[in-house]
Amino acid sequence: MAATPSSTMRAGRPRSKLPPCYYEGYLEKRAAKEKVFRKLWTCLCGNTLFFFNSPKDSDHVEKLELSGFLSLMDDGSRDRNLEAARFTLRLKDGEVKLTAPSLESRELWKGFIHAVVELCVPTSLNLLPGQLHLLGEVVEKERRRRKPSALPPAPTTPLHLPLLGEIPACFQPVSRREAEVLLETHPDCGNLLLRPGRDGASLAVTTRQDLNGSVFRHYRVTQRQQGGYVIDVENPIPCATLHDVINCLLEKTSGTLHPFLLEEPYEENIAYVKSNDENGERSLQWAPSSPRLRAPSLPPKPGRKTQPPVPCSLPSRSDSERVYSNSPGSERRTVKLLARPPEVESDVVGNRLQHLSLTGCPLAQSFSEELKQKLEKRRANTK
Secondary structure (H helix, E strand, O other), rough: OOOOEEEHOOOOOOOOOOOOOEEEEEEEEOOOOOOOOOEEEEEEOOOEEEOOHHHOOOOOEEEEEHHEEEEEEOOOOOOOOOOEEEEEEEEEOOEEEEEEHHHHHHHHHHHHHHHHOOOOOOOOOOHHHHHHHHHHHHHHHHHHHOOOOOOOOOOOOOOOOOOOOOOOOOOOOHHHHHHHHHHHHHHHHHHEEEEOOOOOOOEEEEEEEEEEEEEEEEEEEOOOOOOEEEOOOOOOOOEHHHHHHHHHHHHHOOOOOOOOOOOEEOOOOEEEEEEEEOOOEEEEEEEOOOOOOOOOOOOOOOOOOOOOOOEEEOOOOOOEEEEEEOOOOOEEEEEEEOOOOHHHHHHHHHHHHHHHOOOOOOOHHHHHHHHHHHHHHHHHHHO
């Protein structure tokens, strides 16, 4: 019997407690410890394979969670049914042998499994365009299903117990059944939550772990009259605060439990509904993103002040000649100071300084004042 899409699923099979069914049909299953194949009605609900004895059964007999998916490979071994096609599903817990009624059915099963595990449409399978489109819809549905949803409604019996101290972040106002659904729907958010007790006068801790399926445990937490709390197990464990209750369970279970923290999604852009002036239609619009504010730029650092030139006397030149240099690599200029009358010397030196300043030489600014002072002294002595 060929597998049929979930859109043709028969009515009268209540499975409201299961995730949405994406694909279903008969498969022959044999686990590693089993010797023979068993023909079971298989439903891919969410990212889990549920096995039923018949299509009319409401309760599944087995299930395989695909969260530990490793690979999916074809099996070339022959079956008594020549049209059947086998494939191997490898999980972290071991391998499972599966047999589909035909090659086409096997390709569809592989496509749906890859779609819910990898959240993308596989491109390496021999599928028709319509089948690929169906896989695309399944990917979108599974993505929406895995997004954190709104919290379930509060329990019918509210908590009448005044809580002492700070409430842990893993507290959720849900019932026992709602806590199990919450932990199984969002396994990546943690596997331990604190909730109100059934009687409304106590608290409870619900945990979930995987052992051939989901294993739930519920622990009663009561408040003591003298203060603090106690975990009601065979040997009661007293705790000062609710945070100590959570920490105690984490330590007792060797870190296998993690507090449940469900984060609500937030929008990344501003959206609004706008009406079209021409046809009156209303559509969802996205506000343009504002440019990011840049920090004011710092003023440039002041440059290093140039050191005044240092006169360097050469041993091979007379005392009337001086060599001025700005730096080791700069151009050297030699200025001869000849013994002339003060008036003539003043004109000559002034012309040289004017020439040097016009050519942009830094020497004119560095020693002009010094030469002027010497010339004034010489003029005063000659008078």
